[in-house]
Amino acid sequence: MVTTGKKVKTFIIDGKDVSGTEDQTVIEVCRENNIEIPTLCHLEGLAEVGACRLCLVEIKGSNKLLPACVTKVHEGMEVITASEGLKKYRIKILELFFSERNHICSVCVSNGICELQNLAQRLGMTHVHYPYLFPKFDVDASHERFVLDNNRCILCTRCVRVCDEIEGAHTWDIMGRGIESMVITDLNKPWGESESCTSCGKCVAVCPTGALVEKYKNAVDKSFMYKKDKLKFLPYLTTMREVKNEQS
């Protein structure tokens, strides 16, 4: 924890006294204190959007649930991260993800290393209560090296953010509204015809599901990105380097 010039706030998470600087979010302080909060859109090094809602927490005095990734800490706050109610809501959110698109784990290239699938098991999702929508999304395989399958996208926008903030290309964006939103390249051109894409592969490295994958390959196990000793700075860049080293 770097405190230079920043005010320190002390507060309580799950009955434990913790402290953080005023510019930190609840999820950052949780991670520092080994308090686990599930999330699919948060990634260290990228801007926060609060898209997946899995990190919702209870804060005493607030009558709504707040996403830990975009909630700044303040003095004396009391945070609850894992009440029975929250556990139920998180499973419902996962079920909504599964029902909105066509997530067919058994035939997915990311089967076994998918963050959505792993969370479903870890949080104990037995089945999806909501009716599946079975929407029709096309697969874009026009890029020489990568494939986009919107059927498997959860709209976390990690790809959009990494492309804009780190690569500086801003190839990715979101088109449409609500349930019909989808990630697109350039102005909804086929990915292979994109003029802005540098083919760096960062979007593929940060995708939590099988929506963005590399052709002719099993998906890369990215779980090590979240292990403490690896989590220094921009973990997905480390991923890219390690993948490259493996290949050469």
Added chain:
Amino acid sequence: MSKVSEDIALNTGSDTNSAKVKAATVWLDGCSGCHMSFLDMDERIVELLEKIDLLYSPLVDHKEFPDMVDVTLVEGAVSSHEDLEKIRKVRAHTKILVSLGDCAITANVPSMRNPFGVEAIMKHAYIDTAVTKDVIPNEVVPELFEYSRPVHNFVKVDLFLQGCPPPADAIHFLLTELLEGRMPDLTKVSRLGK
């Protein structure tokens, strides 16, 4: 792990000399892989069959679903009226209904046709890719529903064992736990797509 409530408790406990637990398995829109995984329990099946009577299953010869069974494992999604009639009958005559495998739980591979529509899929299967005669059948094979859907969309399901197929060990765990009178937490022994 929670105790099975009394109304659905299996025939076990101190009264072990009473009749064996009655079990059945059914196969709807699936590939039979879950049944193959069931057989993959190998010699443990012999042990289980000392406590279980398998009264109805693609693996045994009975043609009619029995009056009442204690537990039924159902493989496959509900994709046609035939599936629906079958599962309704099974539900009415089963105490504990278990969705076995991803097709029963999520509609899995059978659901891959859903975004395309029945007409397109029938045309592709029976006309575009036909090698003998190009006719869409209207007899013998049941008419497809617009969507393949999970079993729990139609009848109440008591337990869900995920996997494509669920590992033999997980099926063994499920059955032995039920025999002990417990409703097991199955998310620990398998997952979607396993």
